[in-house]
Amino acid sequence: MSEKSMVEAIRDAMDEELARDENVFIVGEDVGQRGGVFRATVGLFEKFGADRVIDSPLAELSIVGVGIGAALYGMKPICEIQFADFIFPAFNQIISEAAKMTYRSNATWTVPMVIRAPYGGGIGGGLYHSQSVEAFFAHVPGLKVVIPSSPYDAKGLLKSAVRDPNPVIFLEPKKGYRLIKGEVPDEEYVVPIGPARVSRFGEDLTIFAYGMMHYYALQAAEQLEQEGYSAEVIDLRTLYPVDRNTILESVKKTGKALIVHEDNLTGGYGGEISAIIAEHGFNDLDAPIRRLAGPDVPAVPFSHPMQEWFMVNPEKIFKSALELARY
Amino acid sequence: MELSSELKKEMYWMMLLSRRLDERAWVLHRQGKIAFHISGIGHEAAQVGAAFALKRGHDWVTPYYRDLALMVSLGLTPEEFMLSLMGKAGEPSSGSRQMPSHFGLRRVNAVSHSAPVATQAVHAAGIGLAIKIKKEKKVVLTTIGEGSTSQGEWYEAVNWAAVHQLPVIFLVQNNQYAISVPPEMQMAVKSAADKACGLGLPGQMIDGTDVFAVYKIIAELADAARNGKGPALVEAKMYRITPHSSDDDDRTYRSREEVEENKKFDPLLLTQKRLMDEGIYTEKDLEGLDKKAKQMVTDAVKLAEDAPYPTAQEAAYPVYAEEVPNV
Numbered sequence: 086m087s088e089k090s091m092v093e094a095i096r097d098a099m100d101e102e103l104a105r106d107e108n109v110f111i112v113g114e115d116v117g118q119r120g121g122v123f124r125a126t127v128g129l130f131e132k133f134g135a136d137r138v139i140d141s142p143l144a145e146l147s148i149v150g151v152g153i154g155a156a157l158y159g160m161k162p163i164c165e166i167q168f169a170d171f172i173f174p175a176f177n178q179i180i181s182e183a184a185k186m187t188y189r190s191n192a193t194w195t196v197p198m199v200i201r202a203p204y205g206g207g208i209g210g211g212l213y214h215s216q217s218v219e220a221f222f223a224h225v226p227g228l229k230v231v232i233p234s235s236p237y238d239a240k241g242l243l244k245s246a247v248r249d250p251n252p253v254i255f256l257e258p259k260k261g262y263r264l265i266k267g268e269v270p271d272e273e274y275v276v277p278i279g280p281a282r283v284s285r286f287g288e289d290l291t292i293f294a295y296g297m298m299h300y301y302a303l304q305a306a307e308q309l310e311q312e313g314y315s316a317e318v319i320d321l322r323t324l325y326p327v328d329r330n331t332i333l334e335s336v337k338k339t340g341k342a343l344i345v346h347e348d349n350l351t352g353g354y355g356g357e358i359s360a361i362i363a364e365h366g367f368n369d370l371d372a373p374i375r376r377l378a379g380p381d382v383p384a385v386p387f388s389h390p391m392q393e394w395f396m397v398n399p400e401k402i403f404k405s406a407l408e409l410a411r412y
Numbered sequence: 413m414e415l416s417s418e419l420k421k422e423m424y425w426m427m428l429l430s431r432r433l434d435e436r437a438w439v440l441h442r443q444g445k446i447a448f449h450i451s452g453i454g455h456e457a458a459q460v461g462a463a464f465a466l467k468r469g470h471d472w473v474t475p476y477y478r479d480l481a482l483m484v485s486l487g488l489t490p491e492e493f494m495l496s497l498m499g500k501a502g503e504p505s506s507g508s509r510q511m512p513s514h515f516g517l518r519r520v521n522a523v524s525h526s527a528p529v530a531t532q533a534v535h536a537a538g539i540g541l542a543i544k545i546k547k548e549k550k551v552v553l554t555t556i557g558e559g560s561t562s563q564g565e566w567y568e569a570v571n572w573a574a575v576h577q578l579p580v581i582f583l584v585q586n587n588q589y590a591i592s593v594p595p596e597m598q599m600a601v602k603s604a605a606d607k608a609c610g611l612g613l614p615g616q617m618i619d620g621t622d623v624f625a626v627y628k629i630i631a632e633l634a635d636a637a638r639n640g641k642g643p644a645l646v647e648a649k650m651y652r653i654t655p656h657s658s659d660d661d662d663r664t665y666r667s668r669e670e671v672e673e674n675k676k677f678d679p680l681l682l683t684q685k686r687l688m689d690e691g692i693y694t695e696k697d698l699e700g701l702d703k704k705a706k707q708m709v710t711d712a713v714k715l716a717e718d719a720p721y722p723t724a725q726e727a728a729y730p731v732y733a734e735e736v737p738n739v
Contacts, residue, residue, distance in 0.1 A: 110545065136545050142575060147534050147568035154538015157523055158472070160545070162538075177565070181528045182535070187733055190516050190524035191507030195733040226731045250733035 089269045092262040094236035095125050095201075097269070098243035099163060103133050106161060109247060112139040113148055113165025113201075122167055123203055123262055149175035149200060153182050153252075156198040161247060169204035169256060170213045170384075176221070183252035184227035199246045203259035204232075205297050205347055206379075207396045211387035217348035217379070219295075222254045223325040223357070229253045229278055230325040234299035236267040238322060241276025249278060258296035265300055281328040283335065287317035289410050290341035290372075293332065293358050295321040298345045298397055305402035314410040324354055332358060333366045340371035341409050347397050350378035372412035377405045413628050417692050423464055423485075423623050424683055424693075425701065427456040430481035431680050432705040433493055434654075436713065437512075441658045445717075446497045450513045451654040456481040457679030458585055458648035461626025462553060465634050472521040472539050474532040474554040477513045478585065482555065486520045490708050494716030501722045508722055530556060530563035533582065537569045540578030540643070551579045551637040553630070558647070559590020561604045567611070570645065574612040579637035581630060582645045585620060587652035592665035605647040613643045620648030621679040624686075651677060 089097065102109050111126055117140040120127030130138040141148045145166055152162035166172045172179075179200065186196045206215030223230045229251055233239035239257065246253040258265075284299065285306050294302040299320045306316040317335050321327065336342050342362050344355035355376040362374055377397055379385075385395045430452070437449040452459065455478055463485030466473065475482055480493065488504075495503040496512045505516035505524060516524030523539070525532040536554030543550045560566060561584055573580040584604040588594060601607060608615025618629055626648060633644040651674040655662040662671070675681075687693040693701075 139541075142568070142571055144568045144571070146565060147537065147572050150531065150534025150565065150569070151538035151541055151572055154474075154523075154535035154540070155542040155545075156538070157535060158539045158542035160542045174564075177528055178531060178534065181526050182531050185526065186524060188729075188731055189506050189510050189514075189526065190518075191505075191509065192730040192733065193504070193518040194516065194524050197733070229732075 086268045086270055088266055089236045090263045091233070091236050091239050091257070091265045092123060092125050094240035094269050095243055095257060096127060096129070098240040099126065100129060100132070101273070102244055102247040103129065103137055108159060109161040109163065110137045110139065111163045111165065112141050112152060114141055114143055114167045116140060116165050121165065123259065126165070144174070145171050146174040146178050149178040149183065152198050152200070153178060153196055156196045157194055161197055163199045163201060163247060166200060166202040168214050169202040169218045170216045172202055172218055179222070179228070179252070179254070180225055184225045187251070188227060195250055196252045197250045199243070199253045199255050201255045201257060203262070204256045205258045205260055206385035206392065207260045207297070209387065209389070209392065210385070212384035215385035217346065219256055219324055220348055220352060220354045223354050227252070228325060229323065230256070231278055231323050232256045232258065232296045233322065234258065234261070234296050234320050235265060236269050238276050240269055241274055242278065242322065244275045245278050248275070253278065256296065260297050261300055279323050279326065279328060281322055281331040282320045283317065283331065284320045285316065285318040287315040287339065289314045289316060289339060290343060290406060291317040291319060291335040291339045292343045292345060292402065292406060293319050293321060294345040295324065298347055301397065301399040301402055302345055304399040305406055308399070308403045309406055309410065312407060314407070316406055327357070327361070329361055329365070332361055336362050336366040337369045340369055341412065342370070343375045343377060343406050343409050345377045345397060345402055347379050349381050350376060351381050353378050372409055375405060375409050377402060413631070415624055415627070419464070420624065420687065420692060423460050423627065424687055426460045426463070426485040427481060427623060427680055427683060428701060429490065429705045429708065430456050430460070430484045432709045433484065433490055434480055436709045437497055438654070438658070440497060440713070446512070448511055448658055449497065450477050450657040452478040452480040454587060454650050454653040454678065455585055455620070457623035457683065458583070458620035458626050458650055460485050461623040462555070462583055462630045464627050465630035466551070466553060469520050471550050471634065472523070472552040474523045474525060474536040474539070474552065475515045476525060476529070476532060476555050476557065477515070477527070478557065479515055479555055480513060483515050483517065483522065486517065486522055488515070488517055490712035491715045494712045495719060498716050499721065500716055500719040502719060507726065529560035530565035532556070533566045533569035536580050537572040537578060540573055540580040541576060543579055544576065549638040551581060551634045553581045553583060553634070555583045555585060557590060558584050558586035558595050558604050559593060559598050561607065562598050570611050570613065570643070573643035577640070577642035580643040581633050581637060582643065583630070584645070584647040586647050586649045589652050589656070591656040591660060603647045605645055608645040613645055615645040615647070617647045617649065620650035621677050621682055623679060623683055650679065653678060
């Protein structure tokens, strides 16, 4: 085992997959000599060459569209969108093309590719370097949507995503790139796409989260412990297709559900988790389902006090969870 | 390059067969037997010439919805086309999930395409990138209407191919109308080929009604591209003799006189005259071929009419390249 940061684990995953399969290549803005603006591809250009780590023109739709074309040919592209906020020019290629290719061709064509994008706020990035985009994609059959919250999962899930025969949207909580550190095995492993993970066992309520909010949820759970409440924490990890059983089993045990994300509340991913619980776990509930999410303003403001007003943090999760526990 | 009589006969046959298929589709629509048809009448010379310039099954194609003659030349059978018109089981591009003329034929490397225009151009760039990475001697042909060259996707695709010197031929079929809108409302240049000079690749405008000329030019460009000489942009000019689709009424935007005048440049008639002038076919030969083509179309209609529909349950699959359990 070695201690790694999120971004190191992500880089290691790509390093290993590039070495394992000659069809794997990376394409994106500044991924070559620069090694990525977040340094996620640092050293890979030198190691694997300009044919495997390709600096794209500054145009996101063709990063994805060219990746789709290469995938159709049998390659395994890892497309990097520099910030999730810049993924929207590629929306058409992702929704109309990547997501629908298998279905619309009756599986005569498939698109094995990964689209990596750092997402999330709290880093002084303002409106266009802070957004959470998961809800747009977790609505779309044909895509898989994965968000890791630890270095271990980041590496294992990214390796699974590269090997997956479908388009995988891999969203990385950028605030956690260096902040979140953890033990990562030195030997080969993967983490399967699909199952959620019970990251903390508890009895009184369940906190559902992913990415940076999962990291914060664990901190809030520690604080709740001191108040005498035992919180179960579930890291959803794969948003689409979602692990319904793990969600429902936990609610059955605790009877209370708090769903946390930093994306806007309305139409956010939490609504889906809430609906799953309400439809299939209603009889297990001892309190109304709660959602704690970013406010319904267009995006995260730049100025620090305004940013902090927007962002969900451990304290806000703790307060909301405490209210729910006392319900 | 002198074309053999045999080759000319083969190309004429594909033009003829495609035309009779297209005409029958209009008849079937008027009879209420099919719901929709999108026509390529007037495009046959450009499409057949381009198809014959490819090594079929070796080179790659990302087509668009007006490419019936291209697809028939590549190997789409009359029966398969009729299955798509009627939404019957066994249709090869999509299992009848897509509307008719949304082509795709895995066995000849013709990639499935969608309805949002120009998305396929970007895939061609990606396929070209994969061919270049793998150091293979293949070319990708991507086709598009002149109106769709207004899309940002198209510019990004051409730019990619030019920057990375990819083996891609961008064939623009300028039929004078994007549904109802003429080229002067799409572009300030006289030909889409002129756009090449701003993107850094060779561009040329050719007569899209001369099947043999199209063949020669595309064959040369394809050979160059296969040998690492990079991409090319070609605009083939023709006239769209029919309305945009069976749902369009072209009387709302162009005169009957204009259409009649342009029928003089019907590529099928021009090719017939050419073959007779060159002594390759007599009028009687042509009548015999016409009879044969019509009979093939009739047989195909019968086979398709007798074919079953897909079961409703097939609509549930295949969303992913593998079965996704709802864990």
